[in-house]
Amino acid sequence: MTDKTDKKQSPPLMEKIVALCKRRGFVFQSSEIYGGINGFWDYGPLGAELKKNIRDGWWNDMVRGRDDVVGIETSIIMHPKVWEASGHVGGFTDPMVDCKSSKQRFRADEIWFSPVIVDGKIVGYVSMLETERTTEDLQDKAETLKRKKAIQGKLEPVQPRDFTQATPEEIPLVPSPATGEPGSLTPARNFNMMFETHVGALREESEKTYLRPETAQGMFADFKAVLDTGRVKIPFGIAQIGKSFRNEITPRNFIFRSREFEQMEMEFFISDDDDWEKWHRYWIDWCYNWLLSVGLPASHLSEYNHAKEKLAFYSKGTTDIMFRYPFGVQELWGIAARGCYDLSQHAKFSGASMEYFDEEKKRKYVPHVIEPAVGVDRITLAILVSAYAEETTTDEKGQSETRIVMRFAPRVAPIKVAVFPLLRNKPPLVEKAREVYKLLQPHFTTEWDDRGNIGKRYRYQDEQGTPWCATIDFDTLGEKGPELQDTVTLRDRDTMKQERIKIADLVPLIAGKLRT
């Protein structure tokens, strides 16, 4: 579900971010020279660094920095039985609707419709694709219909339902969102979102299997193998970062809902009689704080508790950490208490025991699990959205100008520091600047820039979110006397303040800022 954000603001913001992502090399459309492929995205030089920083930050905090979580990497293509056991072969579906006249395809739960009722009588139906203000827009459409049909009387408020709730009698009466005319929509039918492929030399004989729709089953399938290494003791977690694939009917919202995406999932195994609510809360808080640590503002984050009656039978509770994207408040990180369902299913389908022998309790049991699952691409988009800012500033000539600045948290910024020689055609400046560059590069992702004037270089670095720029000028060379010799100007992206720093102090200073 989406909330009501300001409709006038949001499309331009997303458009600006998408344009900046392409221009600066954060995100490209996959296979763009061939017209693209719907639902697939590439990460350019800055995007690849940003994503790597997100992954590395999570791995450091979740795996390397904890005694009780180990990391693994499992294959994208697994034995097909895995997906029978997990329930994905049977139930990983979305309801799909075709419009027979336009040949367009929709997710049934994204088509909203309502009868148009005047003086208690249904005079027609209106429909639309879900937006931030579905109810208001449907009401407008109902008004228009009433006016067009020149019907007198009192128009009642619309009662929006999604198309999965349409009765067989209503289906032919609901207008297609593609054509505006009723009669062309098919009933909703289930579509399995797993990508299929065949392993082995001949299609007919070989085994059909799937690209994983989630990384989590890798942790469950390898649970016993990890136990057998003797490295873990309940409570403990198994974590993984990797690509997953879902054949979405309608991929949309840039990198938010794509068909190929990257997940960071962790399965935290606890005793069957442990207090799962305590652990559930623990992991919700952990995830929330981690999101703050990569620069997401608390103002954009919220919690959504799934209603008990809507959960799967085995689920004890699911809480989503939501983020306010420009296109609405959407799920960012799901923290699910899944009981012992997954391990029990694999025990049942494989015949392998999934029991853990608890030495303290002196008994065997199938552990329960808490699963925090998040998409790297969704975090990346949330970070891009949170970082984007436009400011009116004054340039060196005193003229007002708009500055676009990506206020990335330093720990995820693709480039940590840029090094500028004041002038590119003065060899002593360039030489000294190269020294500084070589000093910083082993410690931080460092960029060299000697193009144009310093003001332009600052703007360029601002747009890619570089927290610090070091300029080597004539003072650095000692031309204004020994007290400024071997110092550089260090400019802060956010305050735009410039400080004179000794070259020898640069590495510890920046390292210190990165830690805070």
Add this chain to the structure above:
Amino acid sequence: MTDKTDKKQSPPLMEKIVALCKRRGFVFQSSEIYGGINGFWDYGPLGAELKKNIRDGWWNDMVRGRDDVVGIETSIIMHPKVWEASGHVGGFTDPMVDCKSSKQRFRADEIWFSPVIVDGKIVGYVSMLETERTTEDLQDKAETLKRKKAIQGKLEPVQPRDFTQATPEEIPLVPSPATGEPGSLTPARNFNMMFETHVGALREESEKTYLRPETAQGMFADFKAVLDTGRVKIPFGIAQIGKSFRNEITPRNFIFRSREFEQMEMEFFISDDDDWEKWHRYWIDWCYNWLLSVGLPASHLSEYNHAKEKLAFYSKGTTDIMFRYPFGVQELWGIAARGCYDLSQHAKFSGASMEYFDEEKKRKYVPHVIEPAVGVDRITLAILVSAYAEETTTDEKGQSETRIVMRFAPRVAPIKVAVFPLLRNKPPLVEKAREVYKLLQPHFTTEWDDRGNIGKRYRYQDEQGTPWCATIDFDTLGEKGPELQDTVTLRDRDTMKQERIKIADLVPLIAGKLRT
């Protein structure tokens, strides 16, 4: 091609490594609880760390540490036209042979056969699957055949050819490697090794595409998008790390030839009139030195230059850095000079220009490329093989024992340092050891171990290749006087020597060792 390594040694070594990988959590068979899936592997807790260290080392040295290479991440599923342009749809095939009686399937170029010639007359055929000593084994088989048929005369030396070279008359005469009997092998036919899948909601209507068989085409397809970000100037490279998929007919040799694997590829673009041989040599040397830096011994590395007449028409030269695996000398890192073929093909198939405007030369051209391409899994296996050692040592009771030690280069070792309290039931020891653990953990991948006696813990850490172990004992607590207070025993994996080190010196000492 493979060389002749000692047949008696090699199978046990691989078996030992595979067993250690499973026992210690380096590599598991994928979906093992379901009987596995041929050609797919998972990485356990130590394997995931080892692989991450390899990837991060490469990314740091290849991308972050260089001014002239940028990194990207492109999607695994791309537009199908990409694979028409690249030639993979037409030509990415392996020759496949079926044995009609056993239902087994072989790569034709892995079946070797020879006529058996006695006194100048062909008296039969022998065949086998390629091994390290194909010629000798075929000769043995020829002798056996001659003896079995009780034929008198002089047996000539065998003339091994692979099955793709069998004439139509020979095919029915060559014995199947599965049954030993002739008549059941089909002629070789081409099998495309790309995994297929369908994008979109309905198979019939949706577009068939492929899982990428290499990451390289992502760099070519995004060449223009990267150029347009203005971050690069010829000569420059675009690098990527990611999964690729090949539906191998006969996956084998553990993680050496699998169906899902990870690549690290870089496309280095140079001017069309630049000295490509100079750059080719430059990158061969770079790759060779990088392999030394992750601990591969020069004695196991060699270069193999592909014969000019066997190269594709556009190729200017390909050199492979070979590694001596237990199953033979095999390709590890291929460095190919591919001319402007790939960019030109994409220009032709997409209609997009792939030209670069060279500001110094004042002209446009399609750049040429040098491509160093390596598999992470192959490097991982080479590192595992190189690291494995068995030594006879003396235990604390003076008895001789066999020590298994993984001599990983510290930069790739999954765990850098282990921290031991001498005794787990002495709270002051445990508390002090936790302090040391907390001190080291933010800097290095650190493991806590308080199980069993110290000797056993050393052996355990040796098997997982931990370079250093720090033990906190009663001396650390100051029980032997102030001079040893706040010092720990630091034990070196390779020399097994123990030194007394101040706790405050641990971080800089280990950091220094990691840099060398």
